[in-house]
Amino acid sequence: MSSCSSQPQTHVVQTVSISYTQLKDKGADLSAKIEEGFGPNGLGILSIADVPGYSSLRQNLLHLSPRLAGLSDDQKRDLEDPDSRYNFGWSHGKEKLESGKPDTLKGSFYANPVLDKPTSDPALIQRYPSYCGANIWPRSALPELEPAFKPLGKLILEVGMLLAYHCDLYAFQGMKMLEDDGLEQILRRSRCHKGRLLYYFPAKHSSCSQDGESMSSWCGWHTDHGSLTGLTRAMFKKDAVEISCPDNAAGLYVKSRSGQLVKVVYGEDEIAYQIGETTEILSRGRLCATPHCVRAPLGEAAFGVDRSTFALFMQPDCDTTKREYVKSSCRTAFCGNLRRLRINSQFRPCAYLFLLLAGFGNVLSNLFRHFYVSFSVFNLFTAFSNASTVPVIVRDEKLKFPEVVHIHQQLIPSRGSLTFGEYTEKLLDKYYHLKM
Structure with missing residues (x-):
């Protein structure tokens, strides 16, 4: 026994x-x-x-x-x-x-x-x-x-x-x-x-x-x-x-x-x-x-x-309707704040970067795909880091994110910003088999 x-x-x-x-x-x-x-x-x-x-x-x-x-x-x-x-x-x-x-x-x-x-x-x-x-x-x-x-x-x-x-x-x-x-x-x-x-x-x-x-x-x-x-x-x-x-x-x-x-x-x-x-x-x-x-x-x-x-x-709604911009001064300010947060990076897959780049919809979609699909992100991250403004896609009833967070850079798509829905679809790729 x-x-x-x-x-x-x-x-x-x-x-x-x-x-x-x-x-x-x-x-x-x-x-x-x-x-x-x-x-x-x-x-x-x-x-x-x-x-x-x-x-x-x-x-x-x-x-x-x-x-x-x-x-x-x-x-x-x-x-x-x-x-x-x-x-x-x-x-x-x-x-x-x-x-x-x-x-x-x-x-x-x-x-x-x-x-x-x-x-x-x-x-x-x-x-x-x-x-x-x-x-x-x-x-x-x-x-x-x-x-x-x-x-x-x-x-x-x-x-x-x-x-x-x-x-x-x-x-x-x-x-x-x-x-x-x-x-x-x-x-x-x-x-x-x-x-x-x-x-x-x-x-x-x-x-x-x-x-x-x-x-x-x-x-x-x-x-x-x-x-x-x-x-x-x-x-x-x-x-x-x-x-x-x-x-x-x-x-x-x-x-x-x-x-x-x-x-x-x-x-x-x-x-x-x-x-x-x-x-x-x-x-x-x-x-x-x-x-x-x-x-x-x-x-x-x-x-x-x-x-x-x-x-x-x-969770927030997933669709987005308009584009706004966050100035680099805001981005820099939040980087300092981020270092003071008690964040366990092992269990923060991607949400910080994408949620602050965009509305909730695109963000989750991109995270799902990350864990099943490989793609190049270096050029976009370099452009993001050096840009004076960062495009942010949000709903008409927009989410008021504090500032931009740039961690988990490997999940940034090769082009464009993300809504939470797109981020969701990418995150699904970590936990589910790809659609045939």
């Missing part, structure tokens, strides 16, 4: 928690808790407790996850969308692990919980397929999914908007800021929020591997590239019966600002929120994103155990 008694001791931290009653009070001063959870010395995560109706919505959706994964191959194939790089509908074995191998450990179902079809503009759909495509629901194979997915996604979005309001009060205190420039309004304008229902398949055999990859055995180390991510606590099942996690060392891990690996826990009836790289940039480092991963349970008790969870990725 195998034994995992040699597992290292786990440092466990409870998330900073804010009650829903406090959160919805716009007169409440939550800056201390926002700073504790999201600030430069925080873990980049906090949770909201006592949200009305949340517990039943969570149960309704997560119980459907094994049923979705258990549909026939033909039924799941009908839910796939290669044109969006499997970012709508069902995805399994398309994403790549840290090792570069296809990820067959989990399946995902993606949908926009607010808009079934964010736009009818064919140019935008072609340009930003991972955000502007249409939802694909299994209305015949699993009709319960859509009415369970949408309400939970909308509730997490609504609570996230309230949290974004208080984040703005903390991040921009003492600074001049137009109402439309804050995180809350940026997210309210967006059509591109994306929900992801995840199903981690049961282990086929027990494992006590303690190698370097075991910490991120269910989900590799990464930092969210968007603005704000809402998370349910995971549900574990064995033989279709809900159980507690069979391994105390398994779960969500984050890397603290000091480099310590910490397991983060929060209540079953709490919604956790994590900061993404975009918000870190827009807040000038006052709100910080944090690298995180998911560790699978080990040992005999983990055999046959599956895991279901749901994440809502809240």
